[in-house]
Amino acid sequence: MAWNEPGGGNKDPWSGKSGGDQGPPDLDEVVRKLQEKLGGLFGGNKPGGNGGAGGGGGFNLPGGALAARTVAIIIGVLVLVWLATGLYIVAPAERGVVMRFGKYLDTTDPGPHWLIPYPFETVEKVNVDEVSTFSHQAAMLTKDENIVDVELTVQSLVQDPAQFLFQDQNPERSIKDATETVVRKTIGGSKLDFILTDGREAIETIIRERVQELMDLYKTGLKVTSVNMQPAKPPEQVKEAFDDAIKAREDKQRSENQAEAYSNQVLPQARGEAARIIADAKAYRDKVVAESEGEASRFTSVLAAYLKAPEVTRERLYLDTMQEVLSATNKVVLDVKEGASNLYLPLDQLMRHRQTTGVTAPPPPAVPAEAEPRPAVARPVDRDRRAR
The missing domain is CATH 3.30.479.30 (Band 7 domain)
Incomplete structure (x- = not known):
């Protein structure tokens, strides 16, 4: 039953006194009892004993000193826990933005870091690799x-x-x-x-x-x-027209590509042909110039020989010229000694007749003794001079 109910003795639960002597609880007594209980937890004196015979071997500290030590330990533990909350780790894909009283302080790289715990400093992590x-x-x-x-x-x-x-x-x-x-x-x-x-x-x-x-x-x-x-x-309303325009543009591009390919094929050939023609022209020019220089040099040398021996040089030039002119003909003209006219032998016709008929042509008529050629070299007729 409750302490203040009838039959309960009307005792005060704080002091154990009867209801007649009830008053406010003694705060000093409450603190003393609390200290005794904390002292028992930490190995202090037992209630009612002394530090010597009845205490058994515990600490013999005054009640106030023991309470202060207990509070200090508790506060120290709380401080350590609070400081430990300042540890944080930044992931490799993140950066830590540190703020002191809400103001930007620093940006930290990936790894473990420490800051002054809340409410002094806070950190907000930002992912910098997320696209x-x-x-x-x-x-x-x-x-x-x-x-x-x-x-x-x-x-x-x-x-x-x-x-x-x-x-x-x-x-x-x-x-x-x-x-x-x-x-x-x-x-x-x-x-x-x-x-x-x-x-x-x-x-x-x-x-x-x-x-x-x-x-x-x-x-x-x-x-x-x-x-x-x-x-x-393009918008759906004009899509067909745009498709036609794109197709025409593609046809244009295809034609241009074909023309470009043909140009790339023809131009190198034309350039090569032009280079060949130019090279041939240069070679012909060099040849003509060389021949002209040679002819000029030969004429100069002949002129020098002619100035030294005109008759001999003139005769030599005549013979060389006639040999060059008549070397490609089949006609032979003999200058008969003391004859009225030259004897003409149509060797070309005789050779052609032999080839067509297979019959050996009769030998040419004998030349009279008085008509034998002179011992000197036969002199071909100078056609140009005769024409003149």
Whole structure:
């Protein structure tokens, strides 16, 4: 039953006194009892004993000193636990952004680190190897007033963790808005043929560079790694017309390639032929020049000989000339001594008749003794001189 109920003796649970002597609990007595209990836990004096005979061999410390030591131990343990909470590890793909009272202090690399625990310093880890990807698709107006559907994918990652956390309120939204602005400006400044054919790679490079410039200007801490643009498509309403235009463009390109291939085949042959003709012309020129120089040198030497012996040189020139002129003819003309006319032997006709009939031609008529040739060398008739 409760201490203040009838029949319970009306005793005070704090002091054991009856209800008639009830009063407020003695705080000093409560503290003393608590100290005695803590002393028993740490090997101190037993309640009611002394430090000598009845205490058994424990510590004999005053109650206040024991309480202070206990509190100090507890506080020291708590401090150690609190300091241990300052240890943190940064993963290889992360960077640690350390803040002191909410203000940026330092960026730590991967590995174990320590900071002054909360509430003095805190750390926020940012993944710098994670690639963020988003797509952008829209119908845009080109420079030549055509509409084209453009779809591209932008990939980025965190380059500066401090800027990523503190300089821009929403870096992901900023890069999307910047991409839309840059794409519209780039497509609006390009013609449709350039966008549909050879300009896709150039447009991707321009968009990536311009978006990165805006990211650096806004200090978002993001780095644009790639921009992949899908082949641009015309609107569905004019798709057939664009397909016909693309087919015509492909036919044009094919014809140009064929013409280029034919040109590459013909031009080397023509150049080689031209080089051969030039080489032949140079060789002929060198030959003619050499022959002319030789003839001039020979004429100079003959002139020198002629000036020394005119008659002999003249006779020699005449004989050489006649031999050269008559060496290819089958006609033989004999200058008969003391005859009225020259004797002509048609050797060419005789030879031709023998070849056609197979009959040996009769021997030529005998020449009279008085008509025998002179011992001197037969002199062919100088046709040119006779003509003159």
